[in-house]
Amino acid sequence: MANSPYSTNVPLDFRAPPPSPVAAGRRSSVANDEILTEFLHRSLRVPDLVLPDRVFPRQNSKIQNLPKLDFKALNNSSSGFDQVIDVIAQTGCFELVNHGISGQLLSSVVDSGAGVFRLSQEKKSIVSRSAERLYGFVEFHGDEKELNEEFVWCRDDSLKLVMEKVWADQYSNFSEKMEALMCKIENISEVLVQLFLARFSLKPRFDDDDDGVKKKEIAGSLCYLYKHCSDSEIISNDDQYMDSLRYDVIRMLIRGSEHSHTLCFHVCDGSSEFHVYSKKGWVSFSPDTNALIITIGDQLQTWSEGKYKHVIGRPIFKGDLEDYISMAFLYSPPPPIPKIQKDNTISFGHQVLFVLILTFLYNLYSFIFT
Template sequence: METLLISTGTRHTSLPDSYVRPEHDRPRPEDISPCKDVPIVDLGCGDRPRIVQEIAAACMHFGFFQVIGHGVPGEAVEGMLGVAASFFELPMEEKMKLYSDDPSRTTRLSTSFNVKKEAVHNWRDYLRLHCHPLEKYVPEWPNNPPSFKEVVSNYCKEVRRLGYKIEELISESLGLDKDTVKDVLGDAQGQHMAVNFYPPCPRPDLTYGLPGHTDPNALTVLLQDSRVPGLQVLKDGKWLAVRPIPGAFVINIGDQLQALSNGKYKSVWHRAVVNGDVSRISVASFLCPENNAMISPPKSLVEAGSGAVYRDFTYAEYYAKFWSRNLDQEHCLELFRNV
């Protein structure tokens, strides 16, 4: 089997041709502005109406926000980043025990996005883990580092609690009962994560860690490496750099919430750039509808507009369509739009 991982432990001195983006589709640092007015929501402020209002504004105008006062212990966050770094520092032969380019595998180490299909690769290795129910998936997880299963299990539980709390607030921000979003997504929502590793890149001006895309799930809870920025979001046709806030999580609205909100809330286009000097880690946790959950906006949201923007679909149908395409193609949700 060809070794496709780029986190070899040896610093790369040149960028292979297979990673070079077309000239019209490359990072242009001179065109990037800092996201100075990034929404920051303090979930611990004690003023629920204010929190709901701030989330509504963020979801409508940005499609993402950062949360502080979220209740996830600092030791859970630091532990997750620590075992992630330790995993990618393992010898190549140890990591390769988990390598697979089959997207249906529930635990796998891979690279780029979909190496079987894409014409240009992305400067990223990642460990993909399904996380719910934990008792089903933890036995598949890495045994190295020794603390991996315990630390990541604890982190997954904390993130799931946070995700459910945010779903309630989003539901209220749409003028719905607090449990409406959770009821649509299902009692046994899926949860998985991508532990992303972006090694130093010899030509960060020619490639991406991940190109512009939206997330196919309902909600993404992103833990950024506070040492070095990398996340950029698209707003009003311009890419904005999101400065990491130590201890904060970035919350992304995914495609399913855009459909469920009848297009009121936006699934944000975002991308990851790479650094020429230092590596970067991020941990993206995804909350997903049950496979058979029917994604359909509540009647009150349809009646308030000019009808349903998207046709009803199951999450399994959507996810299969998403993985059949390239990451940076047209928004997958457009394939489900009512005409």
């Protein structure tokens, strides 16, 4: 076919002919011409876009004094706290003073927790979080310069086995201190939750999600450890600082319901400000020294049908400082034992009685046949 008169090295051009011009005064043949025109006008309209700067919550107030709850006075008498609790329900955040946790224990846990972030990047990657493993180091992706690092601690045995390999010389000591502090926080949380629920005659509800499937999450309470970066380049540049803060906060808001909890205890001595974020915006205030800052969790908001507002808190460290460590303890009360499981459980007294009866029958059987 090479000698065929129809073969050529120039590709054939099968371009479509240009469209025929339409007369300007010609009317459309569609019966409902106005309806069609309105439909096309609406379809071609550019939608209103929500830009990133509008996603970032709007600041409602520069400095706001949060309500304070005296835990020591609360143990003596719960009267006179109704008004304070009503304010806490609206703000979703308060400061707990005279909580009974020694500053020495808090400082010891913070100092020990700083060692977690001194591990090499190779060891951190071994204990990085994933969809199947909800504890360990939180990995960041992208070119943004982060203002902190995150590590999630819990009572999971798998975390203990992994950390004892990568941090063999110090993890046992760190875990014991965390366990001691977590127990004290859980004891305080139980008192506060009962007080908050009694204010509105509420009861806790342990239901599944709306789709009937329980979310995969860490059982029980856990702690987020944050290492706040002291990079003077970021802190001295307001634009870079705000960009990093927006990125960090938006990520935090997206992950706000990652672990369902009732209360969140923030340990952040040395912070210059504390930000409280909600859907309506955010406020900032200067926390008191030695006070625990507590934010309301999603569980308490659900149990109270919205009477208590779920918010997210974040400490802010400004200035040319060394690396600071803050902690956020998320308290989740254990669900009640199901009634079926209670009915199938044999008490210790019944077990002893059962052993005595078996012993008596055995001795009687031996006596008869001997």
